[in-house]
Amino acid sequence: MPPRRATIKDVAAAAGVGVATVSRVLSGTGSASPETRERVLAAAARLDYRPSALGRSLKLGRSGGLGLLVPGLANTFYGQLADGVLACARSMGEHVVVGATGDDPEREASLLGSLVEQGVERVVAVPSGDGLGENWEPALRAGLRVVFAGRPGPGSAPSVLTDDRAGVQAAVDYLGGLGHRSIGFLGGPATARERLFRDALAAIRMPADEELIVAARATRDSAYAAAASLFQRRPDVTAVLAADNTLGEAAVLAARELDLRIPRDVSVIMFDDVPWAELCGPPLTVVAQPAHDLGYRAAELALRDRPGPDRTLLPTELIVRNSCAPRTPR
Amino acid sequence: MPPRRATIKDVAAAAGVGVATVSRVLSGTGSASPETRERVLAAAARLDYRPSALGRSLKLGRSGGLGLLVPGLANTFYGQLADGVLACARSMGEHVVVGATGDDPEREASLLGSLVEQGVERVVAVPSGDGLGENWEPALRAGLRVVFAGRPGPGSAPSVLTDDRAGVQAAVDYLGGLGHRSIGFLGGPATARERLFRDALAAIRMPADEELIVAARATRDSAYAAAASLFQRRPDVTAVLAADNTLGEAAVLAARELDLRIPRDVSVIMFDDVPWAELCGPPLTVVAQPAHDLGYRAAELALRDRPGPDRTLLPTELIVRNSCAPRTPR
């Protein structure tokens, strides 16, 4: 049987002082005679005392800790974002409680509930796809401080985003410049980029062909199916923009399966400059997003005391590699 | 100012009963008249009451929650492993507190300390590279229940591992069968596979050339440098085994940079069947590890009440793609 963890009382007894003194010495608050300090510190060390955050939080009413809600960590983009959040939290001495929503609003709601029960009152979240966000209403009203990252949150909640509009436009401009006229769009659960895609097309006076815009659910299979069906239904697409790295992966897989050569038969651009984009055969042209920064900044905002700006926009960058070529009719 | 969260007292008052009754009704313990039940439930719902896990944990002495310590989440392998842990935790209604160690024992120790302060008493961890593990001694003695995943923990602590011996042997056998005699090994912070590599070589009666065995630190740069220097110092290596996906990535990058064609000039096998292995140019032959399962099983063990087996070994699988070819002298 493991010996019960030492409490502040044990330390007080061992040092021959009152509990308040121990608390003061250990938290640096108030003053204590050097000699007492010494004794307390020694006793604490000897007993391997670790103050209970539970006790402290309960007393203080506020419980440190940062919640983090992402679709899933197997996706490199969210992994990087999460690492950014962890880095910031660590630098501020806060712990973080994570949950994987699977882009499912119901799971998100339940996870959110459990965060609240844990006493977490600040969270950074990549909101689940549907975008309706009625999940967040009550939490926000209840005083939970949430900063959305990577995708805009509902209402006026603060969000740290990438400049997707510019990113999508850059991709579309690039493809358009290469002569492509039938550009497909592979979208995911978050549909914001889909609208931006239409806008980008309009900006260069190209009509949006609804059949070329497809949306997949948050699974690998669904992404693949969406990509394959797009290529099959419309053999005339000569270029495709994938809204995230999962979709990009699906696009190259589907193209390969269908014997479409990249970039000869189809040009591909995807969002997210994941490390493998460069290793891909051929190396993929991407719209890079600063995933780590996204997380770091969001965490910073959530953890800082003063509310930050409602919208932080981080730049995207079109990184040209070898997955796009001038249009040649298929 | 956000309205303070409702407490059990508020519910009791609103329902016109004592706090004990509320507690009993809400936790399903004890009995209550249907009519009282009704009133309590209604009041709780109306006030949007969420029981405080802090209060409960403090009272109960035990605090749910699972700690998770990994090198970092940007690495797909750990991301998948973490997803496995999250999946299991969620199914058992536990929350998860994560930390990224960066494979640094010091950070690991500090993170571990903060977990203990949070009242977490069960953790799954990918122990940091050094393998000395004096970090864990005290925690283990203090009754912390830790299950190691992916890498063996120090001492006799329970671990959920992949059958690396078989995996390394399969890779070496395969390469040997292809005629390779100078096989390089790219190792990381965790050195266990390095020993297995020597063993595997011995098993097929090949001498281990120390100069062909290199170890990188846990950064992308270090991995790249290690790979590049291996290729440059020893132009006679015709094959290389990379101990994880980061190292594998470095190997193909370095090879490309040095104008070494895969697999014509060098054959490459890496650990971890990350999604991009198939997309790589050329598709990479890998030793697949069930990352998600690793995490799920480890979490299961950590969360179950009875201690499980000390060692769970999950199978690896050699997945042959196109990154290896018969040896041709360079």
Place this chain on the structure above:
DNA sequence: ATGAAAGCGCTAACAG
């Protein structure tokens, strides 16, 4: 069936 009260570990007033 239900309420009153104790106490988990901690911090902040308040005395001394």
Place this chain on the structure above:
DNA sequence: CTGTTAGCGCTTTCAT
């Protein structure tokens, strides 16, 4: 400078 005490939200005897 330091000790005593109340009380954070909750569960759990113990009475009623």
